[in-house]
Amino acid sequence: MAESIDEIIRVDHAGEYGAARIYAGQLAVLGHGLHGDTLRHMQAQEQVHLDMFSKLITTRRVRPTVLLPFWHLAGFVLGAATAALGPRAAMACTVAVEETINDHYAAQEAALGDDEAPLRATIATFRAEELEHRDIGIANGAEQAVGYRLLTAIIKTGCKAAIEISKKV
């Protein structure tokens, strides 16, 4: 993987920013429902992830992606739209997003050397929490969502495109 450290921090910051917005969108629709506390738990962890990458953007002088305003909107819309389809569709969205981020973080962990051990450890910690979110999604009926396979395939494709774009711009 030919990702530079700048690209890693830029795209991870963008991803955690988007993730926080997805859960905000889900909470706007489902916050008072049965899954409200579960969604707030995941959103709180995304906020910790985002705060860490925001700090790294500053301390390591990385230019954030110019697309933050777009991810602000797109993340919220994705979360709210899937939540509007119902809690299972919202959980299917979580599974799709978190599995994509897991793969993305796993590749970064493999690529980072000992000279970037603290960053690698941060990513490993966050990846474990993304997998926890994926498991929460499955435990809450994601796979029973109507159109699960199509819905998750579309969201994964979108997330992968967002990742590639956010590395560069």
Ligand SMILES: [Fe+2]
């Ligand atoms: Fe995260």
Ligand SMILES: [Fe+2]
């Ligand atoms: Fe997550």
